[in-house]
Amino acid sequence: MPVVSTTTAQPLDSAEIAAIRRDFPALAQQVNGHPLVYLDSGATSQKPRIVLDAERDYYENRNSAVHRGAHTLAALATEDFEEAREVVAAFIGASAEEVVWTSNATEGINLIAYAISNASLGRGGEAAARFSLGAGDEILVTELEHHANLIPWQELAARTGATMRFIPVEDDGSLRLDDLDSLLTERTKVVAFAHVSNVLGTVSPVELLVERAHAVGAMVVLDACQSAPHLPLDVRALDVDFAVFSGHKMLAPTGIGVLYGRREILDALPPFLTGGSMITTVTMERAEYLSAPLRFEAGTQRVSQAIALAAAVRYLDVIGMDRIAAHETVLGRRLTDGLSTIDGVRILGPVTGVDRVGLASIDVPGIHSHDLGQFLDSLGIAVRVGHHCAQPLHRRLGVTSSTRASTYLYSSADDVDAFLSGVAAGIAFFGGAR
Numbered sequence: 435m436p437v438v439s440t441t442t443a444q445p446l447d448s449a450e451i452a453a454i455r456r457d458f459p460a461l462a463q464q465v466n467g468h469p470l471v472y473l474d475s476g477a478t479s480q481k482p483r484i485v486l487d488a489e490r491d492y493y494e495n496r497n498s499a500v501h502r503g504a505h506t507l508a509a510l511a512t513e514d515f516e517e518a519r520e521v522v523a524a525f526i527g528a529s530a531e532e533v534v535w536t537s538n539a540t541e542g543i544n545l546i547a548y549a550i551s552n553a554s555l556g557r558g559g560e561a562a563a564r565f566s567l568g569a570g571d572e573i574l575v576t577e578l579e580h581h582a583n584l585i586p587w588q589e590l591a592a593r594t595g596a597t598m599r600f601i602p603v604e605d606d607g608s609l610r611l612d613d614l615d616s617l618l619t620e621r622t623k624v625v626a627f628a629h630v631s632n633v634l635g636t637v638s639p640v641e642l643l644v645e646r647a648h649a650v651g652a653m654v655v656l657d658a659c660q661s662a663p664h665l666p667l668d669v670r671a672l673d674v675d676f677a678v679f680s681g682h683k684m685l686a687p688t689g690i691g692v693l694y695g696r697r698e699i700l701d702a703l704p705p706f707l708t709g710g711s712m713i714t715t716v717t718m719e720r721a722e723y724l725s726a727p728l729r730f731e732a733g734t735q736r737v738s739q740a741i742a743l744a745a746a747v748r749y750l751d752v753i754g755m756d757r758i759a760a761h762e763t764v765l766g767r768r769l770t771d772g773l774s775t776i777d778g779v780r781i782l783g784p785v786t787g788v789d790r791v792g793l794a795s796i797d798v799p800g801i802h803s804h805d806l807g808q809f810l811d812s813l814g815i816a817v818r819v820g821h822h823c824a825q826p827l828h829r830r831l832g833v834t835s836s837t838r839a840s841t842y843l844y845s846s847a848d849d850v851d852a853f854l855s856g857v858a859a860g861i862a863f864f865g866g867a868r
Contacts, residue, residue, distance in 0.1 A: 445764045446843065450722035454753070455844050459481040468814025471852045476632055476660060476793050476840030477818050478682045481746075485685055488745035489738045500737055501711060501728075515737050517745035519727075522692055525747045526658075526677070527668035532700065534693040534727040535740055539659045540582040542678035542693035543626070545730060546655060547586040549703040550624070554594045558704030565623075565653075565703060569595035573624045574617055574652070576601040576609060576638070577830055578631045581823040584655045587626060596623070603830055607634045607783035614646055622652040627675075628669075630660035633824045633836065634783030635766065635793030637661070644673050653699070659683055662692075663842065664791045666755040666763055669694050681739065685746035690739035693730070700726030707732040750843075758843045762792030765841040765850055769794040772854040780863050782836055792841035795822070796857070801864045803835040807859040810837075815853055 446454070455461050458479045461739045472480060492514065498507035500515045514741035516530070536542040553562035567573075573587045577600050591598045602610045614781075618625070619809050625647040630637050640656070647654045656677040660783055661667055663684035669677045681690035695703075705712060705723055709732040715722045723729040750758065770785045773796060782795045798806060818838040821828045828834060839853050 437454055443754065443760045445761040446753070446757055448846070450753075451761075451844065453844050455846075457484065457749075457858045459483065459486075461844060465814040465816070466812050471813075471815040471849045473839040473841060473845065473849060473853055474816045474818050475663075475683070475842035475845070477683050477836060478688070479663065479842055480748055480844065481685055481687065483747055485687070485742050486564070489687060489742040490737045492741050497738075500735060511737060515735065515742050518740040521744040521747050522740075525667075525751065526662065526692075526694060526789060527670045528694050529697065531726060532694055532697050534700070534730045535696065535736055536678070536691040537689055537736065538682070538691035538692050539657065539682040540586075540680075540691075542676075542691055543583055543655065543657070544586045545693060545706045546676055546678075546695075547590040548706040549730075550706040551590055551593050552706070558702065560703040562655065562704050565699075567591075567594040567596045567623055570621060571596040571623045572599050572619070572621045573597070573626070574599050574601065574622050574647075575625075576627045577603045578607070578609070578634065578824065578827045579626070579628055580632050580657065580659070581825070583628060583655075584826070587624065597621075601610055603827065605831075607631075607636065607827075607831060608788065609638065609640070611642070618646050618650050618652070620650055622647070622650050624655060625652045626655040626657070628657040628660065628725075630664070630791055630793075631824075631827075632793075633795050633822050633827055633838065635660075635790040635795075635840075636783050637665075637789035637791070640672050640674070648673070660791065661794070663750075665759045667672040675699055681743040681746065683745075686743035687739045690736045690743050692743075695726070697726060702728070705729050705732070709733050711735070721862050752845060760793075761843060762841055762845075764792075765845055765847070766790050766792035766794070768847060768850045769839060769841070769853075772850065775855070776854070776858050776861065777856065778865075782831055792845065793838065795836040795838040797831075797833045797836050798857075798861060801861065803837045805864060806837050806860050807855070809863060810853070810856045813852070813856050813859075815856050817853070 458480045496510045498511040500512040520530045523530045553565040553566045653675040656674040658677045658679040662679035677694040682688040712729050712732045713721050780797045803819040820835050
């Protein structure tokens, strides 16, 4: 399967974008006397009314603890909660039993890492023993990872004695795949990488990395935070063992995330968090755990957020992920083409000949990203500044921080043009001040 859909879907037209924007109350406001230009969706997306209404409707009419009560409200809440799981599972090509609710993608990756750590301590019996890590075993990541897909593996290596290795990036930010033969060996147990870089906007060669990882018996963990909101995503077709993403980046509230895992792996791994709601039998000496996904969902769950995430998924499905991807491809090209014409701007990562989403990070030598970001904010333009939780990648590219513009389905060509004009104006302003 291709990494990115090769659909010939038509991008959203201006009338459709205008209609979509009317669904998002936040986009109608002014900031610093200017209409808001929101280009920070890579950090968190805005929310449509249908999502806000879904969460409020739950609290107003069906608020109750799920999986626990025999009364009507509890039954209705449980039905909505599990229906949300089915909706999200279908969105990524999985079954409901393979979807675990988390608070965010960071928790999802930590859940996997700690479950493997518990297996390495002998927890989970024979079924979990094949996931055990120890001295001599290796965990492979890439140099472009978000800290959430790096630090949990560093900690797992420290707990188990395993060794961290990484796929380096070239000077232009592309992965140095020539090193795979030496990096992927029979010692490799886990391969974790981002589907889409949150700094560069480039799409990783998922098919190649998965094939090579599975050839040596390694499990694959896919960080889908920047792909699930923007590209058609089919976890089974991609053949990954785990995938994680956060709801707040795809129109849903904060506090809800998704961990996908192959059912046979989830059922074999020992749990991470323990307590109520994830057990079958408890004595004073021991406990037995439910099958996945409930064995990984201890305590009171994120009921309203899961229901709202399902509403967000339905909203995205109506528009069509293939059309959203086509729309962002157009905006991404407009971003990079426009930035390439502005003197003094360096676009981080490869610009041509690669698949990418509608996201671009830039460095302007002599102007700190925080200064440029504040200048843009004075014009009502919201972007991200800093290292974007990817310090190793920035260090490799020779910068400490960057300014990132990231689009979404509600972004328009006018938004991109406002950003381009703002960057040019910022360079002129700070250039004149020096």
